[in-house]
Amino acid sequence: MTALLEVDTVSRRFGGLLALKDVSFSIQPNEIVGLIGPNGAGKTTCFNVVSGVMRPSSGAIRFKDQDIVGRKPSRIVGDGLVRTFQATTIFPQSTVIENVMRGAFATTPVSMVGSIFNTRAARSVLAVTQARCERLLERLSLTPFRARRAGELSYGAQRRLGVAIALAAKPALLMLDEPVAGLNPEEAADFGRLIRELHQSENIAVLLVEHHMRLVMGLCHRLVVLDHGEKIAEGAPAEIRANRKVIEAYLGAEDAA
Amino acid sequence: MDGASPIALGHVEPRVPARRRWRAIAAGIVLLAAALVLPQLTTNQFHLHLANLMLLNAIFAVSLGLIASVGQISLGHAAFVAAGAYVSALAAMNLKIPPVFGILIAGLVTGFAAVLLGKVLLRLRGVYFVLVTFLAGQVFTLVALNWESVTHGANGLVGIPAISLFGFPLSTRLRFYYFALAAFVLVVTFVWALMRSQYGRAFRSIAENIRLAESSGIDVSHYQVVAFALGSGIAGATGAAMVHYIRFLSPDSFTFNDSVAYITMLVVGGRTSLIGAVLGALFLTPLPEFLRGFVGAQHIIYGVILLAVLLFLPNGLVSLGRFFVRKGSEPAS
Numbered sequence: 001m002t003a004l005l006e007v008d009t010v011s012r013r014f015g016g017l018l019a020l021k022d023v024s025f026s027i028q029p030n031e032i033v034g035l036i037g038p039n040g041a042g043k044t045t046c047f048n049v050v051s052g053v054m055r056p057s058s059g060a061i062r063f064k065d066q067d068i069v070g071r072k073p074s075r076i077v078g079d080g081l082v083r084t085f086q087a088t089t090i091f092p093q094s095t096v097i098e099n100v101m102r103g104a105f106a107t108t109p110v111s112m113v114g115s116i117f118n119t120r121a122a123r124s125v126l127a128v129t130q131a132r133c134e135r136l137l138e139r140l141s142l143t144p145f146r147a148r149r150a151g152e153l154s155y156g157a158q159r160r161l162g163v164a165i166a167l168a169a170k171p172a173l174l175m176l177d178e179p180v181a182g183l184n185p186e187e188a189a190d191f192g193r194l195i196r197e198l199h200q201s202e203n204i205a206v207l208l209v210e211h212h213m214r215l216v217m218g219l220c221h222r223l224v225v226l227d228h229g230e231k232i233a234e235g236a237p238a239e240i241r242a243n244r245k246v247i248e249a250y251l252g253a254e255d256a257a
Numbered sequence: 258m259d260g261a262s263p264i265a266l267g268h269v270e271p272r273v274p275a276r277r278r279w280r281a282i283a284a285g286i287v288l289l290a291a292a293l294v295l296p297q298l299t300t301n302q303f304h305l306h307l308a309n310l311m312l313l314n315a316i317f318a319v320s321l322g323l324i325a326s327v328g329q330i331s332l333g334h335a336a337f338v339a340a341g342a343y344v345s346a347l348a349a350m351n352l353k354i355p356p357v358f359g360i361l362i363a364g365l366v367t368g369f370a371a372v373l374l375g376k377v378l379l380r381l382r383g384v385y386f387v388l389v390t391f392l393a394g395q396v397f398t399l400v401a402l403n404w405e406s407v408t409h410g411a412n413g414l415v416g417i418p419a420i421s422l423f424g425f426p427l428s429t430r431l432r433f434y435y436f437a438l439a440a441f442v443l444v445v446t447f448v449w450a451l452m453r454s455q456y457g458r459a460f461r462s463i464a465e466n467i468r469l470a471e472s473s474g475i476d477v478s479h480y481q482v483v484a485f486a487l488g489s490g491i492a493g494a495t496g497a498a499m500v501h502y503i504r505f506l507s508p509d510s511f512t513f514n515d516s517v518a519y520i521t522m523l524v525v526g527g528r529t530s531l532i533g534a535v536l537g538a539l540f541l542t543p544l545p546e547f548l549r550g551f552v553g554a555q556h557i558i559y560g561v562i563l564l565a566v567l568l569f570l571p572n573g574l575v576s577l578g579r580f581f582v583r584k585g586s587e588p589a590s
Binding site for chain 2: 051053072073074075077078082083084085089090091092093094098101102103105106107108110112115116117118122165166168169
């Protein structure tokens, strides 16, 4: 089975700081991978580089066997690689359903000119998209809020909406940046279950940056551990938990003092 | 005077309740009928002139609102108006191109210039974009002033021909009024359709959350250029139409002050809606004339009115109307 995403010796430099150093890993279709590491390890940089928000200083990124380095983020989304952001995950002034319709922008095959004239063809394409978005709301238990302004939703519901917006783009790989940050333990557990369900029912691969260790360990098939911009370990959660280098990275080496 | 159907640009729900929609269409027809008949009832040339300026300013404000709908405020809008005016005036005077075609050419030239300029300028955001558009406007005025062999510098262009439709010259204020009204209805309808379409969805997404828009597959730089080019092209074509009405053009005709005036109309009327832009222009254009009686205090009163609107109606005059509509036909959500 060929990998869905291949990150190949990617480095990213900010002036004198090497934020990522020769990081390589891959994600298979239908896999949930966790990207973990202490604060400042380069997880978010890695995310930004993979999703096209930043260019890598060197290295290659292949998605579905195509090099995506230098592509606009909006095009990468069209290819099926969709990300969420840590904080700004919604359009706060707009209704919930409109939020999801915007997420479906790249996957709505409507002629732009047709939509100006509001032709029958354009209306029917948009109706199909709308029906799909309504199903997504149903799926994420957001239907009761569909006509509410997104900014009025509770924090937990806003995070679910963020995922709904991402799902509307029909991702093959969904990248979630700290999806449960700020949620209470119960909400976080619910969110974990939701991600697993979506992974199974929609057949999508997931790459997840998260600090919530219990969630990561329970959810991910495989973990990639970064420290100081370098990959220090990779493997199944049980292996990572026992990995000496990982423990040192998180807790400090015994003989460091 | 206002032929628009009152649908907000802000958050268009796909299904407008049928009753509200019919009410909106009926209101549009009544306003349009009034706009068609009223000028026939007056012979006051000054009032007709004011009506023409109101229509033209409304188009300028709407076109600026189109640019603003992607979250960018241009302080150089008047430069595009002036550029369109120069293109059409020079084409008519030097090349004998009929003004009707000159207006179209002006729209295309200014729209294309905006594409080129936008590709560079729209990388800047917020206050940096505002500053650079301000400078671009100033540079344009200086060029118009100093390129005397073409623009006649500060002396300006005199004797610009009037628009002529099928040999029928629009040389009186009343005749131009109907042309301006048609242009106004055309532009408002176009912008309304645009904002209702996937373009509008992309524009609003970008204004609201630029990062999320990009990661939702909306090509931010493309749509920003589209909005900037359409808004500037409309402004250029309308500037051209205006110069064939005023029939005189100098570097002072459209300056930084006009750019600020268009922004003021947009803000006072309501930034996020089509109706707001129109209301702002219709309210502010004749306001100084109504204040003529208060010699000495007119600017103070003007300022106080502006402040009062911004203080009590921070979302612009349009929120007055919305307040009533909400109360009338929408159950509390």
